[in-house]
Amino acid sequence: MPGPRVLDLGIGPGIGAIAMVRADASRRHVGLDVSAWMLRRARRRAARAGVALPLVRADALALPARAGAFDGATAHSVLYLLPDAAAALREVRRAIRPGGAIAVLEPRAAAPDLLRALGGGARHAIAMAMWRGMSGLHGRFGEGALVDLLRAAGFEDARAWPVLSGYGVMATAARPG
Numbered sequence: 001m002p003g004p005r006v007l008d009l010g011i012g013p014g015i016g017a018i019a020m021v022r023a024d025a026s027r028r029h030v031g032l033d034v035s036a037w038m039l040r041r042a043r044r045r046a047a048r049a050g051v052a053l054p055l056v057r058a059d060a061l062a063l064p065a066r067a068g069a070f071d072g073a074t075a076h077s078v079l080y081l082l083p084d085a086a087a088a089l090r091e092v093r094r095a096i097r098p099g100g101a102i103a104v105l106e107p108r109a110a111a112p113d114l115l116r117a118l119g120g121g122a123r124h125a126i127a128m129a130m131w132r133g134m135s136g137l138h139g140r141f142g143e144g145a146l147v148d149l150l151r152a153a154g155f156e157d158a159r160a161w162p163v164l165s166g167y168g169v170m171a172t173a174a175r176p177g
Contacts (some may be wrong), residue, residue, distance in 0.1 A: 004026075004028070004071035004072060005027075005028045005069065005070045005071050005072075006020070006028065006029045006030070006071065006072050006073065006074060007029075007030055007032060007065070007070045007073040007092070008020075008073070008075075008076075009060055009073055009074065009078050009092060010032070010034075010075055010076065010077070011031030011038065011042050012033060012038050012041075012077070013038060014031060014041065014042030014045045014046055014053060014055075015045065016074070016076050017029050017031050017042070017046075018045060018046055018051050018053065020074070021051045021052075021053060029053055030055075030056060031053055031056070032055075032056045032060070033055070033058075034057065034058065034059050035057075036057055039055045039057055043055055060078065060088040060092070061082070061083075061087050061088055062091065063091050063094070063095045065095040067094050067095065068095070068096065068098065068100075069095055069097075070095050070096050070097065071096070071097055071100045071101075072100045072101045072102060072103070073092045073095070073096055073100075073101075073102045074102070074103050074104070075092075075102070075103075075105070076105045077105065077106065077107065077131070078104075078106075079104060079106050079141070079149075080106050080107055080135055080138050080140060080141065081138055085149060086152060089102075089149060089150060089152075089153035089155070090153045090154065092153075093153050093154045093175055096175045097175070098175055099174065099175065099176075099177035101172060101173065101174045102150070102174075103170070103172045104146070104172075105168050105169070105170050105171075106140070106141045106146060106169055106171075107132065107135030107139075107140040107141065107167065107169070108141065108142070108143075108162055108166060108168050108169040109141055110142060110162070112128065112132060112164075112165055112166035112167040113165045113166045114165075116165040117129075117164075119165075128164060128165060128167040131167060131168075141160075141169050142169070143160035143161065143162065143169055143171075146158075146160045146169055146171045147159065147160050147171060150171060150173040151173075154175070154176070155173035155174060155175060155176075156173065156174055156176050157172075157173055157174050158171060158172070158173035159172060159173075
């Protein structure tokens with residue numbers, strides 16, 4: 001029997017989705033992005049990795065999926081870039097089956113721990129600084145705000161916590177069964 005179907009919202013270059021497929025090959029990931037350029041990068045990266053990764057060009061605000069088509073969804077650095085994150089989460093909720101789950105990682109509003117980031121090495125610190133700079137142009141989330149956004153979209157059991165030396169906030173929630 002095929003494993004869980006997971007929507008990767010805003011797949012970008014595919015790095016996270018490829019890692020998730022490698023971690024559990026029974027999951028069937030589908031990558032979605034509005035950018036044809038990012039999808040080309042993800043397609044090339046998946047081919048080099050030998051990973052089957054269906055990709056779809058579409059807008060997060062109008063997912064080309066029937067209601068309940070996915071068992072879960074992931075989103076990494078997507079919500080802060082959207083004009084209406086709440087509408088996108090409602091659309092993801094529609095596309096996830098009852099009892100399915102969502103996991104999101106977004107830039108965090110609170111001040112990060114620069115010394116901890118430096119402890120992760122120069123590459124990590126530079127990546128976090130660049131993410132912090134870019135998110136300053138678009139927006140960041142506090143833990144409470146992200147939980148509230150998920151709840152307002154109709155998810156339950158929402159929780160959020162700081163990650164990546166305080167530069168990111170991770171949140172999970174479930175669609176009511």
